[in-house]
Amino acid sequence: MGGHANAGYHPLTTETVVQVVAPLNHFADVNQLEIKEIGDGNLNYVFHVVEPATGKSLIVKQALPYAKVVGESWPLTLDRARIESEALRRAAEYVPALVPKVHHTDERLACTVMEDLSDHVILRKGLIQGQVYPKLAEHIATFLAQTLFHTSDFFLSPLDKKEQVRAFINPELCKITEDLVFTDPFFNHETNDFPEALQSSVEALWNDLELKRETAKLKHAFLTRAEALVHGDLHTGSIFVTADSTKVIDPEFAYYGPIAFDIGQFFANLALNYLSHFHHSPDPQQRRTFQEYLLEVIEETWARFKEQFSQLWQTKGQDVYMQVAGVEDDFFERLLEDTIGFAGCEVIRRTIGLAHVADLDSISDEETQLRLKDKALTLGSVLIKQRRQLTRITHLSETIRGVAHA
């Protein structure tokens, strides 16, 4: 598996990328393009292609046959370009306004030509700066409800569902999540990354048998539950925003997995941002307001998600059991429990695992950073272990508030 390039694959350059966009007839004159590589170079090339005369632009994203993380390099399947492109197209069937438009896919070159979103900022960055996005909850709720419902057994015919499962089998990217989200942070593993001063808290976590038993169940769910086509990496770095626009990007981790996983990752990254504002918002009043805004985003996202999903359930449900009294309630009850559990895993792995978040890591004051990371570990553990008792979305926001201010 992995790493083997397709026949005819070659890494694009700022010179050769024009060959990809020329046939699309998007630009007036492909000899007058300004092309810059703007990716971080770890997994993909991202070319920003602009035609100054017309103001037109495009993004060309190409998968590289390897991944580079902290100096290490390992082979990684180019098939993820196909997965990402197909997942964006699937999402566009239901929420075209909430994903970048895909203009073209070249499987040989493992690249996708898509809408340029340079006028947007990465949500994580905006939230660190204390920006409020009034449409965020509504948009993410819509994205989640529409994409998850329409790719699940609740909507698809049994035969279509299985064909979709087959098309989105994504073993290598799933393995990254299995390892980095669900396993390594809970054991003394070399990929972990945390300040030495956090050692005793981390060891307490590694020695918490109840936590590990519960995390084992969540990992097993991630491994086995083919419920819907999930985005698979829905943190605040995979969301582009403006004041009134939201775009979900980068679904290269998409696969058939638990519906709760996407929701949980989103909530976890809001919770991490919440903690980080003890530093980023020095003014207590301003801080309180912004932190409460973040909890409102969580509560509103859940409420609107539930509302929309429920409406789809009632109007477009294909399974006769969906009309049986109580079945829908049972579904949402278990969904919230799973969501909170997955959120707990994400909070922990972003704190001590391989891939951190700028929210906490950008905190210059070492002691504050440490204190907040310690709180993050507590929060993650509580969410995983007490998820069955947190039966309302307000229990989640109360838990975040409570742990943060303890």
Place this chain on the structure above:
Amino acid sequence: MGGHANAGYHPLTTETVVQVVAPLNHFADVNQLEIKEIGDGNLNYVFHVVEPATGKSLIVKQALPYAKVVGESWPLTLDRARIESEALRRAAEYVPALVPKVHHTDERLACTVMEDLSDHVILRKGLIQGQVYPKLAEHIATFLAQTLFHTSDFFLSPLDKKEQVRAFINPELCKITEDLVFTDPFFNHETNDFPEALQSSVEALWNDLELKRETAKLKHAFLTRAEALVHGDLHTGSIFVTADSTKVIDPEFAYYGPIAFDIGQFFANLALNYLSHFHHSPDPQQRRTFQEYLLEVIEETWARFKEQFSQLWQTKGQDVYMQVAGVEDDFFERLLEDTIGFAGCEVIRRTIGLAHVADLDSISDEETQLRLKDKALTLGSVLIKQRRQLTRITHLSETIRGVAHA
């Protein structure tokens, strides 16, 4: 989907089947073969090929591009021949003595050449006759533990597991189970089949909201939980036996599903046989002895399954969580709950759904048949609704005994 024949496919006849076996060099003289079609002709042709001079024999099983049930005919994928053949080969890696040996597979003709088991009888038939099979529990426990463990995430690498999921996607056969096991019997559906005198009991079942809510969860598990390569149709008609040999046949329903499904189907069919002996064993002492034997098979199968699965877990487990204290207990706890739930669904569908069992249907006395079918409905409902309280295998046997003798 479905029904489209492969290029080059043609139904075999007793004349043409020799072309399939000739290249195998199994027989001394392929011009001296005796060939009989012995299948029931509903889904497959089954040719029994014998060479009287040498006493050698083979079975040639060919999938037909349609299914015939109660006069109706609908197209059905020939891919099930590939699935069956590959599932038998997978099982043979771990339990070669417990499946028929596959000599040859012809994908074009959707046919499999395999070991002749004419010296065996169908377990269902043997049990109806009150035959005791001392090795049955041990063999089925071994079959279940070995095939389910070795195809699960507990043993396979994450990448291998996903490739196996892909290879065994089996939408059309799964749909049959989704409809006939999990859906139709719980609603007033035209495929259902029960005596008019059972109408009020059946209507009570259809109106039991708690039962339907719980069955909805079990159906959802069948639809979404890709835990291991399950046989998918492990009733007592899929098992061939002699006094000391057991062979599991016909895995054309194989797919990645819940581990508990196979175990539950097996237990359910033993429970139905238990009920049927109120008729088949008129002598009370003999009846009691045989009924208790059936419960011992259930208890011993579970105990030995657990023992072997646990040994594999401890010695060959590939996931680091498998060594965390309590994780294995959690797994078996949930497995028993699911097993009992799936058993309940099977008991109900075999009583009022499309496909009945000879155990009950062969009862000549109408009133007895009716009384036992009524008990079967009660048993199935109790198993589904109370599965979370039935936390030991003896609770299952006590429930069967209790409902039967109530």
